[in-house]
Amino acid sequence: MYQYDAHDQQIVEERAAQFRGQVQRRLEGSITEDEFKPLRLQNGLYMQLHAYMLRVAIPYGLLSSTQMRKLAHIARKYDKGYGHFSTRQNIQFNWPKLADVPTILDELAEVQMHAIQTSGNCIRNTTSDHYAGIAPDEIEDPRPYCELIRQWSTFHPEFAFLPRKFKIAVTGTPDNDRAAVRFHDIGIRIVDNEAGERGFEILVGGGLGRTPHIAKVCREYLPYEDLLSYLEAILRVYNRYGRRDNKYKARIKILVSELGIDEFRSQVEAEWEQIREGALKLVREEIDRVRHHFEPAKYRELPERDLSVLGQSLGGDPGLRHFVRNNVERHRQPGYCAVMISLKARARPPGDASDTQMDAIADIADEFSLGRIVVTHTQNLVLPDVEQARLTELYARLAEHELATANAGLLTDSICCPGLDFCNLANARSIPVALEIGERFDKLDYLADVGEVSLKISGCINACGHHHVGNIGLLGIDKLDEEAYQLVLGGAPGNDASIGKIIGRAFSRDQVVDAIETVLQVYLGNRQGEDERFIDYYRRVGQAPFKEALYGDHKKG
Amino acid sequence: MARSRGTHYVVTANTTDDGSAVYLQHDGRWVRRLNQAWAIASETTRDAALDRARTQERHICDPYSFKVVIGPTGPRATNTREQIRGQGPTSPLRRPDSEPATRLSA
């Protein structure tokens, strides 16, 4: 993984020192909260319902075991013993004291981490495929480009006060997008052109929030050396012309849709023509320098096993069989696999890990996965480099720490925002709903029967829980002072991107889990065999049978 | 932010120190328990209290008011947001010593 050089290191240390000064000025009263707010936000420090919340950047989700131990230490020493992994592949601490935050940043800097630009109207953490670098279907590892973007965007002097936040995602697997690039302000797909030359397809104007948009193609093919100049051109057009009169219309998706993609593109291209041959043109040496950090590990020569039969051969433990089927993913290196650690254990808030679990994961990563861990946008963790022959042993170790829940990709592997339990913006709670769903549907055989389905829960219209792209989505609303939930069906984030539709009137807190059960019954009772996934069934039949079952006459009163 | 219903107003903020929710008392001090807050009957008094609170922004952040009803033990929030804000998260926290003191009914 990328290792800081002296320049990178100095920047994060100076940032921590700068923030110490800013916190000092706030505590002394020489700056007001209004003046302090954008400063703390640019360091990922929010004010929530009960406390500050610090969001720490995990660039493209990649962590070393040393970094994971540091996060565990921070959770233990400065917080309430846990951290929350977010849908942006970051980690959030929910209870830091203001005066401790500069020290936390110092501690993070010791392990090449920071909280720079994890909030505020600036370019945020660049996200990527959680199987980057190991996926068999990948054409090139996207992380070197993510790192180049990270450095370009860090303290970019022109783009610190954009109309609104700005999120970029990169995938190196254009045929199987696991990074939801179509739902980012800029989505980047590594592609080859007709001449077989490597470059990027640039998508723009995607996003969730109040008005979900699927990104449009801004440029079908961009030579690799022009990446940063093209991003700069898009950002400059957005910075100058994005709406600033209404925060709900300030994202780039609104500018793109108001101008139309053709006009937007022509403005970007005109700007780009002016700068493409300038200092931002990438040089081979730097790409190679960064790429060198992501070279494949020194793998052992091992025989490849058939994962589909591996689970059966591992003896009688049904949990292990489910685990191998659901949580183990193919690897490009023969004899290796990637293992998903589900942070969706029963009765645990989705995405949370305790300090002791984080320490255990760090140890397990050292022992089983070359010391690397990846945070997924589905709020789980991946051990990317596990030898297939050691799966049984690994499963046992994970199980000791409540980390072997075999539900990856299944209903209870839900994405869930913090909701009204923590968040200032939320209208309804998310976590208790996810927990109730986890309790109601906790039989692995039932979950396996339902099969692949994504459940995504947002506590408000800002859609941090990605409900628009859940096969099943829940959107928390406030209905006359009561929490209520709208049910959204049919969303998907990948190559077959679609935005879910609200099925009908909202359900109360008491009804919502029953409603999900009804939806599952409709699917299970009517699908064309077990191979028809929930999303396939929905796309075939539409909303009608769900509406009938949820709101038909017998449900009235 | 959800509206709230009620007969009185309470002025609230989060502390600069740790961000915890605090409520204004009549003597200008801030307390952590809503039921010890100053229940303000009139909008004029509320506005004056808010103005005064804004002069204390070194110690507190973004003061605002919301409506409450008066229960047997003092002011009580009527919307879920302020109930949770006053009592802590309703979902389980990891460390036993950090469990919220009281729980909302599910």
Added chain:
Amino acid sequence: MEIIKRGEIVTSSWQHLTDDQALPEGKVDVTVTLSRFVEQQSALAAYGGRVGVRLRPGDELEPVLSQLQNLPLIAVEFPKFTDGRGYSLARLLRDRHEYRGELRAVGNVLRDQLFYMHRCGFDAFELQEGKSVSDALDAFAEFSVRYQAGADDPRPLFRRRAASA
């Protein structure tokens, strides 16, 4: 008033005229809005003091381009510090149009924006009223490393790395 110019505290005598303020008697240096600058060219040419242009964040640069190199000062207004359009204006003026005169940030200009402003090409700063100019001087030194090219370094760090490798 005291301002920061090229890293030092100096006294500025420039007056920022609103559109309904008449030109002062005498030779006071003034800035006028872009529209006034365009509409009252002859009157401004006859004025005894120096005349600079004051840009709003949404202004286009085309109307001033032909006279850019004669302008003694361009002020860019930051009505709210969160409005970042002025940063792009500065970069366009400096990088694309090679404006070399004084480029001054005015309005809601606060210490913690100065580093970015300076890197975009501003060389003079009128701080928000009530803010300490001498405290603000410290802001320029908070970072010794920069990833991007800027007014203080024409090469992004990756080019400097490549050159020193």
